[in-house]
Amino acid sequence: MAWLEVVSESGGRRHRVALCSLTALGLLLLGVLTYVPPLLVAYRSHGFWLKRSSYAEQPSVRFRHEVLLVGQMEGGGFVGWSSFPACNRLLGDRLRVPLVSAREEDSNQDGMMDLLNFHLELPLQATEQIVGIQLILTFTYQLQRMSTFVMQSMAFWQASSPLPGSKVFVSGDLKLHQRQPLSHTGLDSRYNVSVINGTSPFAQDYDLVNIVAAYQERNVTTILSGPGPIWVVGRAPDAPFVVQTTIHYPVELILYPFPGFWEMIKFAWIQYVAILLIFLWIFERIKIFLFQNQVLSTVPVTPVPPGLSYKEHQS
Incomplete structure (x- = not known):
C-alpha cells in the first residue's frame, strides 16, 4: 500500500x-x-x-528654434514675427524683425538639456505700444526608457495688460500631458510631425487658434506649467519690447498600460x-x-x- x-x-x-x-x-x-x-x-x-503602471524618466528635449510671436497693439492691430519666411511674407508691414537669443543648459552635466533661456527684443516705432503678447516655441521631445516615444511639441503662453508694457517675463516647466498611457515597448512616432506648417503660403496655417486647436487634438502633448507672466510697464520710446522666457525640462512620471x-x-x-x-x-x-x-x-x-x-x- x-x-x-x-x-x-x-x-x-x-x-x-x-x-x-x-x-x-x-x-x-x-x-x-x-x-x-x-x-x-x-x-x-x-x-x-x-493593468497600468508608471515610471519616472528625464525626457530628451531640444529646442527646434521655431518661433511664432504675435504682439497686440494699443488701440487695435498687431505686429508679429516668426522663424518661418512664408509667415513673415504674409505679415507685410506688420512684420517686426527682433533680436533673438536662445541657450539650452545642461545644469547637472548628465548629457541631457535641463532648461531653455529664450530672449527676444521686438523693435517698435515710437508711437507703438504693446498691451498683449502670444508666443509659441516648438521642441523635439523624446522618451526612451521603456518604449521609444518621439514627438514635436510646443510651449504656448500669452500675457496681456491694460497698461502698455516694456517687458514680459515667463518661467515654467515643459510638462508632459497624457490623455492616454504610452506603450511600454516599441516605437511611437505618430506625433513626430511639425506643430506649425512652416512651408504653407496660407494665413490660416499660422493662425494661433488653428494651431492650438489642432495641437490639442493629440492624446499626448506638452504644456507650459508655472506661475503667471510678469508684466513690466514703462517702455522708453526708442526701446524694444523684451520677451524673456525660461523653460525647464523636468523629470516626468510616464503612464503606460498593459505591462x-x-x-x-x-x-x-x-x-x-x-x-x-x-x-x-x-x-x-x-x-x-x-x-x-x-x-x-x-x-x-x-x-x-x-x-x-x-x-x-x-x-
Whole structure:
C-alpha cells in the first residue's frame, strides 16, 4: 500500500496516511482551502493584475528654434514675427524683425538639456505700444526608457495688460500631458510631425487658434506649467519690447498600460504570497490538531535512531 508522510511535529514525530483513504481526501480538501482562498482574496481585492503602471524618466528635449510671436497693439492691430519666411511674407508691414537669443543648459552635466533661456527684443516705432503678447516655441521631445516615444511639441503662453508694457517675463516647466498611457515597448512616432506648417503660403496655417486647436487634438502633448507672466510697464520710446522666457525640462512620471508578462506576474505574486503565508500558518496548526487528536486517523512514524538505516529500523 502506498503511504504519504503528511506532517512533522516537535520531538521528531511524523505521521503517515494511506493514499486511498478518507484521511488523504481530507488532506486534499485542506490543501485546497489553504492555497485557493488566498488567490480569491487577492483577486477580489482589486488590483491583482497590473493593468497600468508608471515610471519616472528625464525626457530628451531640444529646442527646434521655431518661433511664432504675435504682439497686440494699443488701440487695435498687431505686429508679429516668426522663424518661418512664408509667415513673415504674409505679415507685410506688420512684420517686426527682433533680436533673438536662445541657450539650452545642461545644469547637472548628465548629457541631457535641463532648461531653455529664450530672449527676444521686438523693435517698435515710437508711437507703438504693446498691451498683449502670444508666443509659441516648438521642441523635439523624446522618451526612451521603456518604449521609444518621439514627438514635436510646443510651449504656448500669452500675457496681456491694460497698461502698455516694456517687458514680459515667463518661467515654467515643459510638462508632459497624457490623455492616454504610452506603450511600454516599441516605437511611437505618430506625433513626430511639425506643430506649425512652416512651408504653407496660407494665413490660416499660422493662425494661433488653428494651431492650438489642432495641437490639442493629440492624446499626448506638452504644456507650459508655472506661475503667471510678469508684466513690466514703462517702455522708453526708442526701446524694444523684451520677451524673456525660461523653460525647464523636468523629470516626468510616464503612464503606460498593459505591462509585460513578468511585471504583471511579479506584482500579482507578491499579493498572493502575502495572503498565503497567513493561510499556511493557520492550516498547519489545524492539521497538527487533527492529527494529534486523531480526528484524521494516521499512523505515527517512530524516528530512526542514529546509526541505523530506515530499513534496519523497520525490521
